[in-house]
Amino acid sequence: MPFLAVCIDLVERLDPEAVEAACFDAGALSVTLTDLGDDPVLEPAPGEIRLWRQTRLRALFAADAASPALISNLCVALELEPSHLEVTAIEDRVWEREWLRDFHAMRFGTRLWIAPSHEPVLDTAAVVVTLDPGLAFGTGTHPTTALCLEWLDSHPPEGARVIDFGCGSGVLGIAAVKLGAARVWGWDIDPQARLATRENAERNEIAAEVTVAASEASLPQSADLLLANILAGPLIALAPRFAALLRPQGQLVISGLLEADAVEVTRAYAPWFDISSSSVREGWVCLAGERRVHDLP
Numbered sequence: 001m002p003f004l005a006v007c008i009d010l011v012e013r014l015d016p017e018a019v020e021a022a023c024f025d026a027g028a029l030s031v032t033l034t035d036l037g038d039d040p041v042l043e044p045a046p047g048e049i050r051l052w053r054q055t056r057l058r059a060l061f062a063a064d065a066a067s068p069a070l071i072s073n074l075c076v077a078l079e080l081e082p083s084h085l086e087v088t089a090i091e092d093r094v095w096e097r098e099w100l101r102d103f104h105a106m107r108f109g110t111r112l113w114i115a116p117s118h119e120p121v122l123d124t125a126a127v128v129v130t131l132d133p134g135l136a137f138g139t140g141t142h143p144t145t146a147l148c149l150e151w152l153d154s155h156p157p158e159g160a161r162v163i164d165f166g167c168g169s170g171v172l173g174i175a176a177v178k179l180g181a182a183r184v185w186g187w188d189i190d191p192q193a194r195l196a197t198r199e200n201a202e203r204n205e206i207a208a209e210v211t212v213a214a215s216e217a218s219l220p221q222s223a224d225l226l227l228a229n230i231l232a233g234p235l236i237a238l239a240p241r242f243a244a245l246l247r248p249q250g251q252l253v254i255s256g257l258l259e260a261d262a263v264e265v266t267r268a269y270a271p272w273f274d275i276s277s278s279s280v281r282e283g284w285v286c287l288a289g290e291r292r293v294h295d296l297p
Contacts (some may be wrong), residue, residue, distance in 0.1 A: 002090065009054070014078065019057055143282045147255050152172065165227065166189075167197045172229060173210055176227070186210060224250050236265055243291065
């Protein structure tokens with residue numbers, strides 16, 4: 001079924017919720033908001049819905065519902081001139097294939113690869129995690145995920161008991177198993193992420209080695225390695241919790257923080273961890289360290 005896309009740049013006087021409501025009242029099948037500039041929205045407060053300074057709203061309509069009256073009614077409802085609306089016809093496609101077409105196998109470090117199911121890795125020495133883009137975060141394309149994967153490749157967790165905290169797609173935990181970890185426990189506050197981790201573990205034929213925790217409280221104590229690719233605020237708050245989950249001399253790898261946050265995050269972990277290395281990519285940082293045998297006072 002073909003579609004009609006109507007795009008509206010949200011100037012200051014336009015209320016995004018009112019524009020969204022007007023589009024749905026006019027028969028929109030979906031409404032999305034995108035950033036017109038380069039203004040990332042990071043760590044909104046609980047319950048906060050924060051938009052960009054320059055936001056574009058895109059409403060999708062069925063082509064058979066499109067008519068001059070549709071555009072006219074939207075203009076009247078929003079008190080806009082027709083020139084403020086950008087209208088584009090969109091041909092129907094198999095969108096799952098369109099998405100996958102731009103996702104290719106990627107190598108991290110020496111031998112670790114993340115590859116979609118449609119693209120085999122021919123390197124016989126490769127350690128391959130099969131992963132298709134989905135609703136849960138984590139395919140290796142983001143710098144923070146890439147930094148964690150490269151650390152795993154250079155520090156194979158052979159025989160280790162691993163916690164993947166904020167597991168997303170499960171990519172870090174699955175990579176850990178592929179690189180020799182004995183057991184991985186994944187946890188994420190998002191049910192979709194927990195489901196994705198289970199499905200991806202099954203797809204990689206390692207479901208027996210990956211346990212998706214029913215709750216954060218059910219994670220094991222005395223793990224050998226804890227991986228957390230989340231954000232600076234939660235990382236700071238979770239420092240004592242991570243200290244409780246790791247055995248003495250256990251390894252910690254945390255990412256999802258910007259360079260500006262690295263000092264504060266390192267300070268938060270100082271009572272329990274020796275942060276011994278950091279790596280940076282595109283302004284994002286990955287920190288690695290070891291759980292102290294004795295906590296600092």
